[in-house]
Amino acid sequence: MPAFEHLSVLVSIVxxxxxxxxxxxxGQMLRRRGSYEIDVLYLLCNAIILVVLVxxxxxxxxxxxxxRWSYQMTWFVLLNPLLVTMAAQLLPPxxxxxxxxxxxxxxxxxxxxxxxxxxxxxxxxxDTSLKGIEHFRNLGKSYPLxxxxxxxxxxxxxxxRSRKVQITCSLGVLLVVFSWIFEIDSF
Numbered sequence: 009m010p011a012f013e014h015l016s017v018l019v020s021i022v023x024x025x026x027x028x029x030x031x032x033x034x035g036q037m038l039r040r041r042g043s044y045e046i047d048v049l050y051l052l053c054n055a056i057i058l059v060v061l062v063x064x065x066x067x068x069x070x071x072x073x074x075x076r077w078s079y080q081m082t083w084f085v086l087l088n089p090l091l092v093t094m095a096a097q098l099l100p101p102x103x104x105x106x107x108x109x110x111x112x113x114x115x116x117x118x119x120x121x122x123x124x125x126x127x128x129x130x131x132x133x134x135d136t137s138l139k140g141i142e143h144f145r146n147l148g149k150s151y152p153l154x155x156x157x158x159x160x161x162x163x164x165x166x167x168x169r170s171r172k173v174q175i176t177c178s179l180g181v182l183l184v185v186f187s188w189i190f191e192i193d194s195f
Contacts, residue, residue, distance in 0.1 A: 122166035
């Protein structure tokens with residue numbers, strides 16, 4: 009089995025478990041509706057992590073042409089999926105807690121969640137640089153700006169106490185990720 013295929017299976021397992029956890033959380037929210045107050049920031053955070061996990065999984069594919077692999081390189085490629093997975097692990101409340109307070113759980117962990125997510129675009133910039141200047145250029149002129157913007161938005165969301173600032177930053181992060189998904193800069 010070629011090294012990339014071996015690594016992609018591991019990345020798929022890591023990302024798949026986290027996607028499953030986020031979807032389980034959404035399912036629990038539906039199942040337990042009426043027993044808690046919905047928190048917009050919690051929902052936004054789940055949405056961000058879900059789309060970033062898929063982006064993370066997709067981004068690993070760009071290593072498929074690499075012919076030489078090392079143990080260190082394997083860990084480097086795994087680093088972003090593991091960071092986002094750790095952020096996903098901090099999301100769910102204790103579903104058995106009575107009364108269920110999603111707002112409290114979000115505020116208990118939001119600094120860590122957004123702090124971890126702030127590293128995602130920075131590692132992606134490094135990852136892209138390691139793939140060569142041609143690969144970096146192929147991602148478009150806006151790529152470094154959107155990655156830096158996402159890192160800054162996540163850092164601000166981690167540090168801000170204001171819900172309005174956190175909501176604005178969260179929406180900004182979603183817009184950045186959607187700009188990658190829909191390749192807005194290529195129109």
